[in-house]
Amino acid sequence: AQSVKQQLAALRHLFDWLVTGHVLHTNPASFVRGPKFSYTKGKTPILTPTEARKLIRSIPTDTLVGLRDRALIGLMIYTFARVSAAVTMNVKDVYRKQENLWVRLHEKGGKHHEMPCQHNLKEWLQEYIEAAGLAEDPNGPLFRSVDRKTKQFGANRLDRQRAWAMVKRRAKKAGIDTPGICNHTFRGTGITAYLENPEAKLEHAQQMAAHSDPKTTRLYDRRSDQVSLDEVERIGI
Template identity: 30%
Template sequence: MIESHALPAEIAHSGQLASLDALAAIPEEEIWLASQKSARTRRAYRQDVAHFMRTLGITAPEQLRQVDHRAVIAWERIMRERENAAASTIRRRLAALSSLFKHLVRHGTAPRNPVVDVQRPSINREEGSTAAFSKAQARRLLDAPPTDTVAGARDRAILSVGLQVGLRRAEIAALAVGDLHQNRGFDSLRVTRKGGRRDALAINPQAAARIRAYLTLAGHGDDHAGPLFRPLRGNAKAHDPAGKMDPDAIDRVLRKYAAGIGLSRGYSAHSMRATFITTALENGAQLEDVQKAAGHRDPSTTKLYDRRGYNPEKAASFFAIY
């Protein structure tokens, strides 16, 4: 179960669909995995289900399909007590297993979803969560890259999209030049979400201005189908017109300038997203509007990024003066 082969290789041969018998022979678990639109999600789900099977000594699909809630409870306890896994990791693994069993039950392959009645650990919104920047730190970050080089202009635009639009690093990397457009008189971005869903978002005028300044220096503003943010060799223009930055490169941009203004380790591109959500809510944006901007299906997910309740400057320790 959950082997490394991909479903398309199983159902195609020499450009022809396999026979119905061959299709019927594909394990339902592999069909579930292949139905996930994101390669990142498929990889994570594969690892999470494999962890469950390995931990409990499950070696065959028939064994997996018959597990009950007691097995899942035992798995959760092992992760929590023996492995000291983070609450977010445990929740993610339980969600992956639950998704698999929902599919198996729906298609008559398993009698029940054993994850349904298992309590998932709560997440502390301050400890162990994504670090956010203060407003002052965010302003320093936005102004850190130089304005007179292609690399600097690109990085200023990337930081602005992260801090003022709140996109995930993969969403930033996936932007095309033509995704910047006008909609009802407002500068907007077309964003490709997880699973391939497309959203159109009105964006901060400063973010739009920085994108245009970068395109002017880089010289690929007319390549509407091409990638917006491109890898550079030094400060030169993109050496591969068709190339695009990967999500890890977006992370490196953020870490570079964070270190440059003296911020300690622990920040990532996701910190820009947490900062955006907190700042927007703090400045009066409605939760549902911030949820849409963040691309969350559930407002409770958006709330997990909200750091308004965490005010270190008011810590009681600062008043313990002897």
Template identity: 40%
Template structure:
């Protein structure tokens, strides 16, 4: 009898312990479910969580798709529609009513189409109403990101005083984006251990989009820029798991232990562009455009540049090529009207 009571108490203690831990360990979504999903039962709710939180791993894609689907479901709710009664006409009219750019409409249609595929799989709806809907034709021959010219990039680098650790940090960040064509997000993700010696050369290891890892050799001037920053910041022998580029305590010019985010780096670049009296429309991605265009202009094969840029498709690399799509002032001055 005593053993049975002890077992019961032990089980009760485990349950109590689990109950006490539950609020701290279980994470709930802050945003409520869309009304149509909530009204459609547990299968629809499961499909929602499966698609938003299970299938989409990239946080930026997840945010964009969730926003698009919520807007469409709100539109359907206003029309007094239920999920099984949504038709291709509803999807098409929704897109027609939106004053969005063609690329944005394509994103919304893609989000709706993939979400309803999940609803079909979970037997919430019979057919996907977005499957037969076509978006506007969109042919992109050149990216929208403005290119920073070689003289402008040199001017920006020369504008850095290089007198303290913040200047050295910013110079190293900008130089990495120029000399590796890395995305600002990949630069922000760098850890101290991602800059290492292979014996005959130093390399940087980037965590790129799609979970890919890329190792890029470091040229000698870039190597010096990084070491100047590490030496001044006392980070030569820092823990390999620590962030390579760190924030500062306001205007004290003292580094913290916190990593700079991609947003921090973008604001830093804007600040440096302003200080160098360069166009405000330029951005961190402008360095990537300039590097790719510069290499292609020198006759480097497209597939080699594609590999450096980390593109899966050469057509993506061509979007960064600004050699053949420039309209010069000399052309428009020759119009004889």
């Protein structure tokens, strides 16, 4: 609905320009009503902090695939990264700055978004990169798919679909049955967990998530779910 409204607005501007230039007498789109769009909360399911920790701790880290999956899920949680930005990262997009580890995310519109690593993410990325020997290939993909023949990481980049399959597989093994869990779940999980901190600020969450509009950030905030549950539990029957 939102994209339709945006397209309709663009058409109205175009026709207004044509009317101003005397190409058209009237704007044919001026009386067209767009769809109503009024979401106060996103539809993507999120995990509670307890569920997120359970999922991450359930991933075995005695294999390269396990280290990769933990690092990828951690990246999406702690940097609020979109999966498309995560899987397009190269090894050199993990770097040191100001005595800490940082990541460079390739966001929509060719924009680069830099984020410092939370201490857990720092540890998980370093362990993964070191174990996989990726530091020797800085221009190569950070998250790689496994070659079916050799069962080792190849040179191919892990894509969104395989990342989604991994998330569903890991969630099932961890006993997490949240309906509709997907890559985007971790973005909402991270934002909500951040905003639950009393010292957190919406504008900081917006900056961290690389949102141009704070209204978009609010769609990821599911604190009202818990508030509602707390209130319902007050019904003493």
